[in-house]
Amino acid sequence: MPIKIPKLLPAREILEEENIFVMDDYRANTQDIRPLNILILNLMPEKEKTEAQLLRLLGNTPLQVNISFLKTATHESKNTSPMHLEQFYTTFSEIKHRKYDGMIITGAPIELLPFEQVNYWEELTEIMDWTTKNVTSTLHICWGAQAALYHHFGIRKYELSSKCSGVFMHQVLDHSETLLRGFDDIFLAPHSRNTDVYIEELQNQPTLKLLSYSEEAGPFIICANNGKQIMIxxxxxxxxxxxxEEYRRDVTKGLDIQVPEHYFPNDDPTKKPLNTWRSHAHLLFSNWLNYYVYQETPFEWD
Known part of the structure; x- marks a missing residue:
């Protein structure tokens, strides 16, 4: 089944070229089924790239998904055109009266800032509080995961001695959790961040459940409140x-950056990297939409 996105969204052409099933408003409105309403708070600077990445995964399930994009009102994006934001994004004040089946809060390249110094932190905490009563399940990614762990559960982050960048091996710690249904015992996943969370604090918080861990990259997938909050x-x-692209950007900036680990063939940045995590990415998003959103959300929120 498809995802419903605005007809003129630039990511649409990319997804259609990859044979991802998408549809516009007219076709979706003629179908007599209950679609899932998913809200994406996109905090990444290059928003169009993030849109395509997430929509690719959300559009590969048997479910029809209506997508809405959310931006912060207290921070102005410098890397995405105002026209794009005006056409495809809304603000929290415009949607906070609604209920959503699922929500995604992305990462942001600001992890070295203390949370309280982020200029939209107050707005973000209001949104995260709102999700606890108005969203069936919220998926938090990278910095978004650390923000949720800190705000909801008091889990601190700490700065790494060097950036965690590369593709790392992870273990599944709980095969009974439906989020990881179909996962191999070990699997690969990319990381790109300068901070981490203390595993001891995760283990000491009874509300949290650590589902996957990497010896090199640390805690990876954390679940809380029966999947109402998921942190990756x-x-x-x-x-x-x-x-x-991130590595070359940092090199161009003159940063003292290491080559991403286990990523380029033979660790040679001149060689084309392979995607070794695609199948598990699709599986995780499919499991999330099915077991934590579709199976749990009311048919009618009222």
Whole structure:
């Protein structure tokens, strides 16, 4: 089944070229079924790239999904055109009266800032509080995961001695959790961040359940309140080229940056990286939509 997105959204052409099933408003409104309403708070600077990454995964399930994009009102994006934001995004004040079946809160390249110094932190905490009563399940990614762990559960972050960047091996810690249904015992996933969370604090918080862990990259998938909140510290949504683009960007800036680990063939940045996590990315998003959103959300919120 498809995802419903605005007809003129630039990501549509990318997804259709990849044979991802999408539809516009007219076709969706003629179908007599109950679609899922998913809200995406996109905090990433290059919003169009993130849109395509997430929609690719949300559009590969048997469910019809209506997508809405949310932006912060207290922070102005400098890397996405105002026209794009005006056409495809809304603000919290415009949607806070609604209920949503699922929500995604993305990462943001600001993890070295204390949370309270982020200029939209107050707005974000209001949104995160709102999700607890108005969203069936919220998926938090990278910095968004650390923000949720800190705000909801008091889990601190700490700065790493060097950036965690690369593709790392992860273990499944609980095969009974439906979010990981179909996962291999070990699987690969990308990370790109400068901070981490203390595993001891996760283990000491009875509300939290650590589902997957990497010896090199640390805690990866954390679940709370029977899946109402899911935190993923890495980037399963990344394309094969994303870490390479980030690496070259940082090199161009003159930053003292290491080559992403286990990513380029033979650790050679001149060689084309392979996507070794795609199947598990699709599986995780499919499991989330099915077991934590579709199976749990009311047919009519009223």
């Amino acid at each position: 510290t890495g980037h399963l949504e990344y394309e094969a080229s994303t870490l390479a």
